[in-house]
Amino acid sequence: MNDIENYGNRYHVLQSFPMPQLASSREIRILLPASYYESDVSYPVLYMHDGQNLFDKSISFGPHVWDIPEAVDAFFPNSQYDGVIIVGIDNASSHGKFSRMDEYSPWPRNTSFSLPGWDPDVDYSGGKGALYVDFIVDTLKNYIDSNFRTLPDRNNTAIAGSSMGAYISLFAAILRQAFFQKLAFFRRHYGLMTAQC
Secondary structure, eight states: OOOGGGGGGGEEEEEEEEEGGGTEEEEEEEEOOTTGGGOOOOBOEEEEEOGGGTSOGGGOSSSOOOOHHHHHHHHSOSOTTOOOEEEEEOOSGGGOTTHHHHHHOSSBBOTTOOOTTOOGGGGGOBOOHHHHHHIIIIIIHHHHHHHSOBOOSGGGEEEEEETHHHHHHHHHHHHTTTTOOEEEEESOOOSSBOOOO
16 A cells, blocks of 8 residues: 555645534545646546545554555556546544434434444444435535546446445435436445434
8 A cells, every 4th residue: 555645735624624514523534637737528426434444554543544545546547538536435434433323324223133242332323324425415515526637427426435435335326316427436335324214
């Protein structure tokens, strides 16, 4: 894995970016295509959750990192017309024990299901997923489209995540279909949070 510093002006971090829908703030990590500053081309955008896991193991909240810079550069090898803007949204793990689950689940946890050894406080998590998706679409996407050369239409906007990030990606793609045409999710997380119908 390359150090993220090697990506110079391609890598940007928006410190304490406001999340009015959740009365919070978050770090937003942006990786621009290799050719971004060498052309006037506009690019599709991929929004990803768990931003601190995307680029640099030293800031990852888990044991693994996605190595997004290397993967993207291998997929789009040095063509000035290829590439994608990656927008990583840090999760809320630094905001409280189950804050990540709060934001990545649209519904409160289904308390009729539990696993031995689970922390009982998990029963009170979940339910802010729709607000988190509203933040992505109504606040963050507007900022990204206004400050970077993007292709802002639905056909060029994607969302992706793993585990609970996969869960909220699927929910976002359904809830806000007018904004996301593409979806990628890995190790989806079902069964713990269910709609209260």
